[in-house]
Amino acid sequence: MDRFYSPSAFVFYGLFAFLVLASLVARFLIRSGRVGGPTAQNLADRIRAWWVMIGVLALIFTLGAGAITLFFALCSMAALREFATITHTRRDDHDGLAIAFYLILPLQYLLVYFEVPVFAALLIPVYSFLLLPVVTVFKGEVQGFLTRVSETQWGLMVCVYCVSHIPAILTLDIPFYRYSAFTLVAWLILVVQASDVLQYVWGKSIGRHLLAPRVSPSKTVEGLAGGMLSATALGMALTPITPFLWWEAGLIALTVTGFGTLGGLIMSAIKRDRGVKDWGTLVQGHGGILDRLDSLVFSAPVFLHILAWGWM
Amino acid sequence: MTATIPARLTRAGLVATARILISLRAIDLPPPGAAPRILVANHVSHADFVALWSALPKPHRLRTRPVAGADYWERSAIRRWIAHQVFRAVLIDRDPASRRADPVETVAQVLRGGEDVIFFPEGTRNLTDARLLPLKSGIYHLARAVPEAEIVPAWILNLDRILPKGAFLPVPLNCAVRFGNPIRVETGESREDFLQRLAAAMLALSDTKA
Numbered sequence: 478m479d480r481f482y483s484p485s486a487f488v489f490y491g492l493f494a495f496l497v498l499a500s501l502v503a504r505f506l507i508r509s510g511r512v513g514g515p516t517a518q519n520l521a522d523r524i525r526a527w528w529v530m531i532g533v534l535a536l537i538f539t540l541g542a543g544a545i546t547l548f549f550a551l552c553s554m555a556a557l558r559e560f561a562t563i564t565h566t567r568r569d570d571h572d573g574l575a576i577a578f579y580l581i582l583p584l585q586y587l588l589v590y591f592e593v594p595v596f597a598a599l600l601i602p603v604y605s606f607l608l609l610p611v612v613t614v615f616k617g618e619v620q621g622f623l624t625r626v627s628e629t630q631w632g633l634m635v636c637v638y639c640v641s642h643i644p645a646i647l648t649l650d651i652p653f654y655r656y657s658a659f660t661l662v663a664w665l666i667l668v669v670q671a672s673d674v675l676q677y678v679w680g681k682s683i684g685r686h687l688l689a690p691r692v693s694p695s696k697t698v699e700g701l702a703g704g705m706l707s708a709t710a711l712g713m714a715l716t717p718i719t720p721f722l723w724w725e726a727g728l729i730a731l732t733v734t735g736f737g738t739l740g741g742l743i744m745s746a747i748k749r750d751r752g753v754k755d756w757g758t759l760v761q762g763h764g765g766i767l768d769r770l771d772s773l774v775f776s777a778p779v780f781l782h783i784l785a786w787g788w789m
Numbered sequence: 790m791t792a793t794i795p796a797r798l799t800r801a802g803l804v805a806t807a808r809i810l811i812s813l814r815a816i817d818l819p820p821p822g823a824a825p826r827i828l829v830a831n832h833v834s835h836a837d838f839v840a841l842w843s844a845l846p847k848p849h850r851l852r853t854r855p856v857a858g859a860d861y862w863e864r865s866a867i868r869r870w871i872a873h874q875v876f877r878a879v880l881i882d883r884d885p886a887s888r889r890a891d892p893v894e895t896v897a898q899v900l901r902g903g904e905d906v907i908f909f910p911e912g913t914r915n916l917t918d919a920r921l922l923p924l925k926s927g928i929y930h931l932a933r934a935v936p937e938a939e940i941v942p943a944w945i946l947n948l949d950r951i952l953p954k955g956a957f958l959p960v961p962l963n964c965a966v967r968f969g970n971p972i973r974v975e976t977g978e979s980r981e982d983f984l985q986r987l988a989a990a991m992l993a994l995s996d997t998k999a
Contacts (some may be wrong), residue, residue, distance in 0.1 A: 571953050
Protein backbone atom coordinates (compact mmCIF):
# COMPACT_ATOMS: atom_id res chain seq x y z
CA MET A 478 0.00 0.00 0.00
CA ASP A 479 3.12 2.17 0.06
CA ARG A 480 2.40 3.67 -3.32
CA PHE A 481 -0.77 5.33 -2.02
CA TYR A 482 1.22 7.06 0.75
CA SER A 483 4.25 8.11 -1.31
CA PRO A 484 4.98 11.81 -1.89
CA SER A 485 4.06 11.47 -5.59
CA ALA A 486 0.68 10.02 -4.53
CA PHE A 487 0.11 13.09 -2.37
CA VAL A 488 1.03 15.33 -5.31
CA PHE A 489 -1.82 13.65 -7.24
CA TYR A 490 -4.25 13.97 -4.30
CA GLY A 491 -3.43 17.67 -4.28
CA LEU A 492 -3.93 17.91 -8.04
CA PHE A 493 -7.30 16.15 -7.89
CA ALA A 494 -8.42 18.48 -5.10
CA PHE A 495 -7.29 21.41 -7.23
CA LEU A 496 -9.16 20.06 -10.28
CA VAL A 497 -12.37 19.75 -8.28
CA LEU A 498 -11.95 23.39 -7.27
CA ALA A 499 -11.10 24.47 -10.85
CA SER A 500 -14.13 22.62 -12.25
CA LEU A 501 -16.44 24.27 -9.68
CA VAL A 502 -15.03 27.73 -10.39
CA ALA A 503 -15.30 27.19 -14.17
CA ARG A 504 -18.89 25.98 -13.78
CA PHE A 505 -19.71 29.05 -11.68
CA LEU A 506 -18.10 31.41 -14.22
CA ILE A 507 -19.99 29.80 -17.13
CA ARG A 508 -23.36 29.52 -15.29
CA SER A 509 -23.23 33.12 -14.07
CA GLY A 510 -22.46 34.29 -17.61
CA ARG A 511 -19.11 35.89 -16.72
CA VAL A 512 -17.41 33.71 -19.34
CA GLY A 513 -19.32 32.79 -22.47
CA GLY A 514 -19.17 31.65 -26.08
CA PRO A 515 -16.09 29.89 -27.47
CA THR A 516 -13.96 30.88 -24.44
CA ALA A 517 -16.33 29.00 -22.13
CA GLN A 518 -16.27 25.95 -24.41
CA ASN A 519 -12.46 26.05 -24.56
CA LEU A 520 -12.21 26.42 -20.78
CA ALA A 521 -14.53 23.45 -20.24
CA ASP A 522 -12.60 21.38 -22.83
CA ARG A 523 -9.26 22.25 -21.24
CA ILE A 524 -10.38 21.33 -17.73
CA ARG A 525 -11.89 18.05 -18.96
CA ALA A 526 -8.61 17.26 -20.76
CA TRP A 527 -6.69 17.99 -17.53
CA TRP A 528 -8.91 15.50 -15.68
CA VAL A 529 -8.03 12.86 -18.28
CA MET A 530 -4.29 13.68 -18.36
CA ILE A 531 -3.89 13.80 -14.56
CA GLY A 532 -6.06 10.70 -14.21
CA VAL A 533 -3.88 8.77 -16.68
CA LEU A 534 -0.66 9.99 -15.02
CA ALA A 535 -1.98 8.97 -11.57
CA LEU A 536 -2.82 5.52 -12.93
CA ILE A 537 0.57 4.89 -14.54
CA PHE A 538 2.41 6.19 -11.46
CA THR A 539 0.47 3.61 -9.45
CA LEU A 540 1.35 0.84 -11.92
CA GLY A 541 5.11 1.48 -11.83
CA ALA A 542 8.20 2.20 -13.93
CA GLY A 543 7.22 -0.14 -16.81
CA ALA A 544 3.86 1.61 -17.23
CA ILE A 545 5.47 5.06 -17.12
CA THR A 546 8.08 4.09 -19.73
CA LEU A 547 5.42 2.55 -21.99
CA PHE A 548 3.21 5.61 -21.58
CA PHE A 549 5.95 8.00 -22.66
CA ALA A 550 6.86 5.67 -25.56
CA LEU A 551 3.24 6.02 -26.74
CA CYS A 552 3.45 9.79 -26.22
CA SER A 553 6.60 9.81 -28.39
CA MET A 554 4.75 7.85 -31.07
CA ALA A 555 1.85 10.32 -31.11
CA ALA A 556 4.24 13.30 -30.99
CA LEU A 557 6.42 12.02 -33.82
CA ARG A 558 3.26 11.41 -35.84
CA GLU A 559 2.22 15.03 -35.37
CA PHE A 560 5.72 16.26 -36.18
CA ALA A 561 6.14 14.12 -39.31
CA THR A 562 2.68 15.10 -40.56
CA ILE A 563 3.64 18.76 -41.02
CA THR A 564 7.15 18.21 -42.44
CA HIS A 565 8.20 18.26 -46.10
CA THR A 566 8.88 14.52 -46.13
CA ARG A 567 7.71 12.79 -49.29
CA ARG A 568 7.42 9.36 -50.82
CA ASP A 569 11.21 8.83 -50.86
CA ASP A 570 11.40 9.44 -47.09
CA HIS A 571 8.90 6.71 -46.32
CA ASP A 572 11.51 4.06 -45.43
CA GLY A 573 13.44 6.47 -43.21
CA LEU A 574 10.25 7.41 -41.36
CA ALA A 575 9.24 3.75 -41.02
CA ILE A 576 12.65 3.00 -39.44
CA ALA A 577 12.24 5.98 -37.10
CA PHE A 578 8.78 4.83 -35.98
CA TYR A 579 9.22 1.09 -35.82
CA LEU A 580 12.91 0.59 -34.98
CA ILE A 581 14.54 3.65 -33.40
CA LEU A 582 11.63 4.67 -31.18
CA PRO A 583 11.07 1.26 -29.52
CA LEU A 584 14.82 0.69 -29.25
CA GLN A 585 15.32 4.02 -27.46
CA TYR A 586 12.71 3.14 -24.83
CA LEU A 587 14.10 -0.38 -24.39
CA LEU A 588 17.55 1.13 -23.78
CA VAL A 589 16.02 3.49 -21.21
CA TYR A 590 13.98 0.78 -19.50
CA PHE A 591 16.82 -1.75 -19.31
CA GLU A 592 19.18 0.98 -18.13
CA VAL A 593 21.80 1.16 -20.88
CA PRO A 594 22.43 4.90 -20.44
CA VAL A 595 25.45 5.17 -22.76
CA PHE A 596 23.57 3.81 -25.78
CA ALA A 597 20.36 5.59 -24.78
CA ALA A 598 22.36 8.83 -24.91
CA LEU A 599 24.00 8.05 -28.27
CA LEU A 600 21.44 6.15 -30.34
CA ILE A 601 19.59 9.13 -31.79
CA PRO A 602 22.11 12.03 -31.69
CA VAL A 603 24.92 9.90 -33.17
CA TYR A 604 23.82 6.67 -34.84
CA SER A 605 20.47 7.74 -36.24
CA PHE A 606 22.09 11.04 -37.28
CA LEU A 607 24.81 9.17 -39.21
CA LEU A 608 22.84 6.27 -40.61
CA LEU A 609 19.23 7.35 -41.20
CA PRO A 610 20.09 9.72 -44.11
CA VAL A 611 21.82 6.77 -45.80
CA VAL A 612 18.43 5.10 -46.26
CA THR A 613 17.23 8.27 -48.00
CA VAL A 614 20.42 8.62 -50.06
CA PHE A 615 19.82 5.31 -51.80
CA LYS A 616 16.37 6.47 -52.89
CA GLY A 617 18.24 8.85 -55.18
CA GLU A 618 15.97 11.88 -54.78
CA VAL A 619 18.20 14.89 -53.97
CA GLN A 620 15.62 17.67 -54.09
CA GLY A 621 15.28 19.19 -50.60
CA PHE A 622 17.56 16.46 -49.26
CA LEU A 623 19.02 18.39 -46.31
CA THR A 624 15.61 19.75 -45.33
CA ARG A 625 14.00 16.32 -45.41
CA VAL A 626 16.67 14.41 -43.47
CA SER A 627 17.01 17.27 -40.96
CA GLU A 628 13.28 17.24 -40.34
CA THR A 629 13.28 13.53 -39.63
CA GLN A 630 16.29 13.92 -37.30
CA TRP A 631 14.66 16.88 -35.53
CA GLY A 632 11.48 14.88 -35.10
CA LEU A 633 13.44 12.06 -33.49
CA MET A 634 15.37 14.44 -31.21
CA VAL A 635 12.32 16.37 -30.03
CA CYS A 636 9.69 13.66 -29.92
CA VAL A 637 11.72 10.58 -28.96
CA TYR A 638 15.15 11.48 -27.52
CA CYS A 639 14.05 14.37 -25.31
CA VAL A 640 10.77 12.77 -24.22
CA SER A 641 12.60 9.55 -23.25
CA HIS A 642 14.53 11.57 -20.63
CA ILE A 643 11.35 11.74 -18.54
CA PRO A 644 11.19 7.96 -17.81
CA ALA A 645 15.02 7.92 -17.75
CA ILE A 646 14.85 9.94 -14.50
CA LEU A 647 13.28 6.85 -12.89
CA THR A 648 16.52 4.92 -13.38
CA LEU A 649 18.46 7.34 -11.13
CA ASP A 650 19.17 6.05 -7.65
CA ILE A 651 19.97 9.18 -5.68
CA PRO A 652 22.09 8.59 -2.52
CA PHE A 653 20.75 9.91 0.81
CA TYR A 654 17.32 10.64 -0.72
CA ARG A 655 14.39 9.26 1.28
CA TYR A 656 11.99 8.89 -1.62
CA SER A 657 12.12 7.21 -5.01
CA ALA A 658 12.84 8.97 -8.31
CA PHE A 659 9.07 8.77 -9.08
CA THR A 660 8.72 11.80 -6.84
CA LEU A 661 11.22 13.75 -8.93
CA VAL A 662 9.36 12.95 -12.16
CA ALA A 663 6.13 14.13 -10.54
CA TRP A 664 7.91 17.32 -9.30
CA LEU A 665 9.30 18.07 -12.79
CA ILE A 666 5.99 17.51 -14.60
CA LEU A 667 4.11 19.53 -11.98
CA VAL A 668 6.48 22.52 -12.02
CA VAL A 669 6.82 22.70 -15.81
CA GLN A 670 3.11 22.22 -16.55
CA ALA A 671 2.16 24.64 -13.75
CA SER A 672 4.45 27.19 -15.38
CA ASP A 673 2.55 26.75 -18.68
CA VAL A 674 -0.86 27.13 -17.05
CA LEU A 675 0.25 30.06 -14.86
CA GLN A 676 1.84 31.84 -17.83
CA TYR A 677 -1.54 31.56 -19.57
CA VAL A 678 -3.37 32.88 -16.50
CA TRP A 679 -0.91 35.75 -15.83
CA GLY A 680 -0.77 36.61 -19.52
CA LYS A 681 -4.58 36.77 -19.77
CA SER A 682 -4.89 38.94 -16.68
CA ILE A 683 -1.98 41.41 -16.78
CA GLY A 684 -0.20 40.66 -20.10
CA ARG A 685 0.68 43.83 -22.08
CA HIS A 686 3.99 43.44 -23.94
CA LEU A 687 4.29 40.67 -26.50
CA LEU A 688 7.40 38.55 -26.05
CA ALA A 689 7.90 37.54 -29.69
CA PRO A 690 5.01 38.88 -31.78
CA ARG A 691 6.05 37.13 -34.96
CA VAL A 692 6.37 33.73 -33.28
CA SER A 693 3.50 33.67 -30.83
CA PRO A 694 0.64 36.19 -30.70
CA SER A 695 -0.30 35.26 -27.12
CA LYS A 696 2.95 35.00 -25.12
CA THR A 697 3.64 38.17 -23.10
CA VAL A 698 6.62 39.28 -21.00
CA GLU A 699 4.34 39.71 -17.96
CA GLY A 700 2.81 36.26 -18.43
CA LEU A 701 6.24 34.69 -18.79
CA ALA A 702 7.68 36.35 -15.69
CA GLY A 703 4.59 35.77 -13.57
CA GLY A 704 4.21 32.16 -14.67
CA MET A 705 7.86 31.23 -14.21
CA LEU A 706 8.12 32.92 -10.81
CA SER A 707 4.90 31.44 -9.41
CA ALA A 708 5.80 27.96 -10.73
CA THR A 709 9.22 28.39 -9.09
CA ALA A 710 7.48 29.30 -5.82
CA LEU A 711 5.42 26.09 -6.16
CA GLY A 712 8.62 24.07 -6.77
CA MET A 713 10.20 25.63 -3.66
CA ALA A 714 7.11 24.94 -1.57
CA LEU A 715 7.56 21.26 -2.45
CA THR A 716 11.21 21.22 -1.25
CA PRO A 717 10.44 18.63 1.50
CA ILE A 718 9.70 15.93 -1.11
CA THR A 719 12.90 16.65 -3.11
CA PRO A 720 16.58 16.00 -2.30
CA PHE A 721 17.24 19.75 -2.74
CA LEU A 722 17.69 22.64 -0.29
CA TRP A 723 15.02 25.36 -0.64
CA TRP A 724 17.23 27.70 -2.69
CA GLU A 725 18.48 24.80 -4.85
CA ALA A 726 14.86 23.85 -5.54
CA GLY A 727 14.24 27.47 -6.55
CA LEU A 728 17.18 27.64 -8.94
CA ILE A 729 16.35 24.26 -10.51
CA ALA A 730 12.67 25.19 -10.90
CA LEU A 731 13.70 28.46 -12.54
CA THR A 732 16.04 26.57 -14.90
CA VAL A 733 13.50 23.93 -15.98
CA THR A 734 10.67 26.45 -16.44
CA GLY A 735 13.10 28.65 -18.40
CA PHE A 736 14.03 25.81 -20.74
CA GLY A 737 10.34 24.85 -20.97
CA THR A 738 9.39 28.38 -22.04
CA LEU A 739 12.14 28.53 -24.65
CA GLY A 740 11.02 25.10 -25.92
CA GLY A 741 7.48 26.40 -26.30
CA LEU A 742 8.77 29.33 -28.36
CA ILE A 743 10.92 27.12 -30.61
CA MET A 744 8.01 24.76 -31.27
CA SER A 745 5.73 27.75 -31.97
CA ALA A 746 8.21 29.01 -34.57
CA ILE A 747 8.08 25.62 -36.33
CA LYS A 748 4.27 25.65 -36.31
CA ARG A 749 4.14 29.22 -37.60
CA ASP A 750 6.53 28.41 -40.44
CA ARG A 751 4.42 25.43 -41.51
CA GLY A 752 1.21 27.43 -41.28
CA VAL A 753 -0.59 25.50 -38.53
CA LYS A 754 -2.01 26.78 -35.25
CA ASP A 755 -1.89 23.51 -33.32
CA TRP A 756 0.16 20.35 -33.73
CA GLY A 757 -2.93 18.16 -33.90
CA THR A 758 -6.31 17.45 -32.36
CA LEU A 759 -5.49 14.68 -29.86
CA VAL A 760 -6.04 16.67 -26.64
CA GLN A 761 -9.46 18.41 -26.55
CA GLY A 762 -9.08 22.19 -26.15
CA HIS A 763 -5.28 22.02 -26.09
CA GLY A 764 -4.50 21.00 -29.69
CA GLY A 765 -2.05 18.18 -30.27
CA ILE A 766 0.04 16.21 -27.80
CA LEU A 767 3.09 18.29 -28.76
CA ASP A 768 1.25 21.45 -27.70
CA ARG A 769 1.06 19.99 -24.18
CA LEU A 770 4.47 18.28 -24.20
CA ASP A 771 6.67 20.97 -25.78
CA SER A 772 7.88 22.52 -22.52
CA LEU A 773 8.63 19.13 -20.94
CA VAL A 774 10.58 18.12 -24.05
CA PHE A 775 13.08 20.91 -23.53
CA SER A 776 13.30 20.72 -19.74
CA ALA A 777 13.52 16.96 -19.07
CA PRO A 778 17.09 16.45 -20.42
CA VAL A 779 18.37 19.45 -18.44
CA PHE A 780 16.69 18.24 -15.26
CA LEU A 781 18.19 14.76 -15.72
CA HIS A 782 21.67 16.24 -16.18
CA ILE A 783 21.33 18.47 -13.11
CA LEU A 784 20.38 15.43 -11.03
CA ALA A 785 23.08 13.20 -12.55
CA TRP A 786 25.89 15.71 -12.02
CA GLY A 787 24.82 17.37 -8.78
CA TRP A 788 23.16 14.64 -6.74
CA MET A 789 24.72 11.32 -7.79
CA MET B 790 -30.15 -6.71 -44.90
CA THR B 791 -28.56 -6.92 -41.45
CA ALA B 792 -24.82 -7.44 -41.33
CA THR B 793 -23.34 -10.59 -39.82
CA ILE B 794 -21.37 -10.35 -36.58
CA PRO B 795 -17.93 -10.92 -38.23
CA ALA B 796 -18.72 -8.16 -40.73
CA ARG B 797 -19.73 -5.78 -37.93
CA LEU B 798 -16.60 -6.61 -35.95
CA THR B 799 -14.45 -5.98 -39.03
CA ARG B 800 -16.15 -2.61 -39.54
CA ALA B 801 -15.67 -1.60 -35.91
CA GLY B 802 -12.04 -2.76 -36.03
CA LEU B 803 -11.30 -0.78 -39.18
CA VAL B 804 -12.88 2.40 -37.84
CA ALA B 805 -11.09 2.07 -34.47
CA THR B 806 -7.74 1.37 -36.16
CA ALA B 807 -8.10 4.38 -38.43
CA ARG B 808 -9.13 6.65 -35.56
CA ILE B 809 -6.31 5.49 -33.25
CA LEU B 810 -3.41 4.78 -35.61
CA ILE B 811 -3.72 7.67 -38.04
CA SER B 812 -6.02 9.93 -36.01
CA LEU B 813 -8.48 9.94 -38.90
CA ARG B 814 -11.10 12.70 -38.88
CA ALA B 815 -13.51 14.46 -41.19
CA ILE B 816 -13.06 18.19 -41.80
CA ASP B 817 -15.97 20.41 -42.90
CA LEU B 818 -18.40 17.60 -43.68
CA PRO B 819 -21.55 19.41 -44.88
CA PRO B 820 -24.59 18.43 -42.76
CA PRO B 821 -26.62 15.83 -44.67
CA GLY B 822 -29.92 16.93 -46.19
CA ALA B 823 -32.71 14.93 -47.78
CA ALA B 824 -30.93 14.39 -51.11
CA PRO B 825 -28.80 11.29 -51.70
CA ARG B 826 -25.10 11.98 -51.92
CA ILE B 827 -22.27 11.04 -54.23
CA LEU B 828 -19.03 11.47 -52.27
CA VAL B 829 -16.23 11.91 -54.79
CA ALA B 830 -12.56 11.76 -53.80
CA ASN B 831 -9.03 11.39 -55.10
CA HIS B 832 -7.85 7.80 -55.42
CA VAL B 833 -4.25 6.80 -54.69
CA SER B 834 -4.49 3.56 -52.74
CA HIS B 835 -6.78 0.64 -51.94
CA ALA B 836 -7.19 2.13 -48.46
CA ASP B 837 -8.91 5.26 -49.83
CA PHE B 838 -12.50 4.16 -49.58
CA VAL B 839 -11.85 2.66 -46.14
CA ALA B 840 -10.48 6.04 -45.01
CA LEU B 841 -13.38 8.05 -46.46
CA TRP B 842 -15.94 5.58 -45.16
CA SER B 843 -14.38 5.47 -41.66
CA ALA B 844 -14.24 9.27 -41.44
CA LEU B 845 -18.04 9.56 -41.73
CA PRO B 846 -20.24 9.69 -38.62
CA LYS B 847 -21.81 6.28 -37.94
CA PRO B 848 -25.41 6.79 -39.17
CA HIS B 849 -24.06 8.44 -42.29
CA ARG B 850 -21.52 5.64 -42.77
CA LEU B 851 -24.11 2.88 -42.58
CA ARG B 852 -26.00 4.23 -45.57
CA THR B 853 -22.87 4.94 -47.63
CA ARG B 854 -21.72 2.33 -50.15
CA PRO B 855 -18.43 2.46 -52.07
CA VAL B 856 -18.52 1.96 -55.82
CA ALA B 857 -15.69 -0.38 -56.84
CA GLY B 858 -14.43 -2.38 -59.79
CA ALA B 859 -15.85 -5.90 -59.96
CA ASP B 860 -12.71 -7.14 -61.75
CA TYR B 861 -10.67 -6.51 -58.57
CA TRP B 862 -13.18 -7.30 -55.82
CA GLU B 863 -14.70 -10.47 -57.31
CA ARG B 864 -11.31 -12.13 -57.73
CA SER B 865 -11.11 -14.10 -54.46
CA ALA B 866 -13.43 -15.30 -51.68
CA ILE B 867 -11.92 -12.96 -49.10
CA ARG B 868 -12.20 -9.91 -51.38
CA ARG B 869 -15.80 -10.85 -52.21
CA TRP B 870 -16.60 -11.10 -48.49
CA ILE B 871 -15.00 -7.71 -47.76
CA ALA B 872 -16.75 -6.04 -50.68
CA HIS B 873 -20.22 -7.51 -50.10
CA GLN B 874 -20.46 -8.13 -46.36
CA VAL B 875 -18.23 -5.47 -44.80
CA PHE B 876 -18.69 -2.49 -47.10
CA ARG B 877 -21.84 -3.48 -49.06
CA ALA B 878 -19.92 -2.25 -52.10
CA VAL B 879 -21.68 -1.51 -55.36
CA LEU B 880 -19.56 -3.52 -57.78
CA ILE B 881 -19.48 -2.41 -61.39
CA ASP B 882 -17.93 -4.02 -64.43
CA ARG B 883 -15.40 -1.60 -65.85
CA ASP B 884 -14.89 -3.51 -69.11
CA PRO B 885 -17.43 -2.36 -71.74
CA ALA B 886 -16.91 -5.56 -73.77
CA SER B 887 -17.91 -8.04 -71.07
CA ARG B 888 -20.52 -6.16 -69.05
CA ARG B 889 -24.16 -7.05 -69.01
CA ALA B 890 -25.52 -4.18 -66.91
CA ASP B 891 -25.05 -0.45 -67.40
CA PRO B 892 -22.77 0.65 -64.51
CA VAL B 893 -24.31 4.13 -64.36
CA GLU B 894 -27.76 2.62 -63.99
CA THR B 895 -26.55 0.19 -61.26
CA VAL B 896 -25.23 3.08 -59.14
CA ALA B 897 -28.20 5.33 -59.97
CA GLN B 898 -30.60 2.74 -58.56
CA VAL B 899 -28.70 2.71 -55.25
CA LEU B 900 -28.98 6.51 -55.06
CA ARG B 901 -32.68 6.45 -55.94
CA GLY B 902 -33.11 3.93 -53.10
CA GLY B 903 -31.99 6.68 -50.69
CA GLU B 904 -28.45 5.49 -50.05
CA ASP B 905 -25.20 7.44 -50.53
CA VAL B 906 -22.21 6.25 -52.57
CA ILE B 907 -18.45 6.80 -52.56
CA PHE B 908 -17.25 7.31 -56.10
CA PHE B 909 -13.73 7.79 -57.44
CA PRO B 910 -14.19 9.87 -60.60
CA GLU B 911 -10.64 9.21 -61.84
CA GLY B 912 -11.84 5.69 -62.62
CA THR B 913 -8.70 4.03 -61.38
CA ARG B 914 -5.93 4.49 -58.81
CA ASN B 915 -3.63 7.41 -59.52
CA LEU B 916 -0.11 5.96 -59.57
CA THR B 917 1.43 8.98 -61.29
CA ASP B 918 3.04 12.11 -59.82
CA ALA B 919 0.07 14.26 -60.86
CA ARG B 920 -2.23 15.19 -58.01
CA LEU B 921 -5.35 14.22 -59.93
CA LEU B 922 -5.88 12.22 -63.14
CA PRO B 923 -8.29 13.63 -65.77
CA LEU B 924 -11.79 12.76 -64.55
CA LYS B 925 -13.72 10.09 -66.46
CA SER B 926 -17.18 10.96 -67.75
CA GLY B 927 -18.90 8.37 -65.50
CA ILE B 928 -19.59 10.91 -62.75
CA TYR B 929 -21.24 13.27 -65.26
CA HIS B 930 -23.56 10.56 -66.59
CA LEU B 931 -24.38 9.48 -63.02
CA ALA B 932 -25.16 13.05 -61.99
CA ARG B 933 -27.44 13.43 -65.03
CA ALA B 934 -29.18 10.11 -64.31
CA VAL B 935 -29.96 11.15 -60.70
CA PRO B 936 -30.41 14.94 -60.88
CA GLU B 937 -31.65 15.17 -57.26
CA ALA B 938 -28.36 13.76 -55.91
CA GLU B 939 -25.75 16.17 -54.60
CA ILE B 940 -22.07 15.67 -55.36
CA VAL B 941 -19.79 16.27 -52.38
CA PRO B 942 -16.13 16.72 -53.37
CA ALA B 943 -13.60 15.33 -50.88
CA TRP B 944 -9.86 15.08 -50.58
CA ILE B 945 -8.08 12.40 -48.59
CA LEU B 946 -5.06 14.14 -47.06
CA ASN B 947 -1.75 12.39 -46.40
CA LEU B 948 -2.84 8.86 -47.22
CA ASP B 949 -0.35 8.84 -50.11
CA ARG B 950 2.41 9.58 -47.59
CA ILE B 951 1.14 7.03 -45.08
CA LEU B 952 1.18 4.24 -47.63
CA PRO B 953 2.91 5.28 -50.86
CA LYS B 954 2.80 2.97 -53.84
CA GLY B 955 5.28 0.12 -53.56
CA ALA B 956 5.47 0.35 -49.75
CA PHE B 957 3.99 -2.43 -47.63
CA LEU B 958 4.45 -0.86 -44.20
CA PRO B 959 2.28 2.18 -43.43
CA VAL B 960 3.84 4.96 -41.34
CA PRO B 961 1.46 6.60 -38.88
CA LEU B 962 0.86 10.19 -39.97
CA ASN B 963 -2.28 12.14 -39.15
CA CYS B 964 -4.88 11.59 -41.85
CA ALA B 965 -7.98 13.63 -42.52
CA VAL B 966 -10.70 13.80 -45.15
CA ARG B 967 -11.60 17.34 -46.12
CA PHE B 968 -15.01 17.93 -47.68
CA GLY B 969 -16.16 20.76 -49.90
CA ASN B 970 -19.55 22.30 -50.64
CA PRO B 971 -22.01 20.05 -52.55
CA ILE B 972 -22.35 20.73 -56.28
CA ARG B 973 -24.79 19.66 -59.01
CA VAL B 974 -24.73 19.65 -62.79
CA GLU B 975 -26.12 23.01 -63.85
CA THR B 976 -28.72 23.32 -66.61
CA GLY B 977 -27.03 23.42 -69.99
CA GLU B 978 -23.60 22.66 -68.51
CA SER B 979 -21.46 20.63 -70.87
CA ARG B 980 -19.65 17.48 -69.81
CA GLU B 981 -16.22 19.13 -70.12
CA ASP B 982 -17.27 22.18 -68.10
CA PHE B 983 -18.75 20.08 -65.34
CA LEU B 984 -15.73 17.76 -65.08
CA GLN B 985 -13.43 20.77 -65.00
CA ARG B 986 -15.48 22.43 -62.25
CA LEU B 987 -15.50 19.22 -60.19
CA ALA B 988 -11.74 18.70 -60.60
CA ALA B 989 -11.12 22.30 -59.52
CA ALA B 990 -13.37 21.84 -56.46
CA MET B 991 -11.44 18.71 -55.49
CA LEU B 992 -8.01 20.25 -56.03
CA ALA B 993 -9.01 23.30 -53.98
CA LEU B 994 -9.34 20.95 -50.98
CA SER B 995 -5.92 19.39 -51.49
CA ASP B 996 -3.82 22.40 -50.50
CA THR B 997 -4.58 22.27 -46.81
CA LYS B 998 -2.66 20.25 -44.25
CA ALA B 999 -4.21 17.56 -42.09
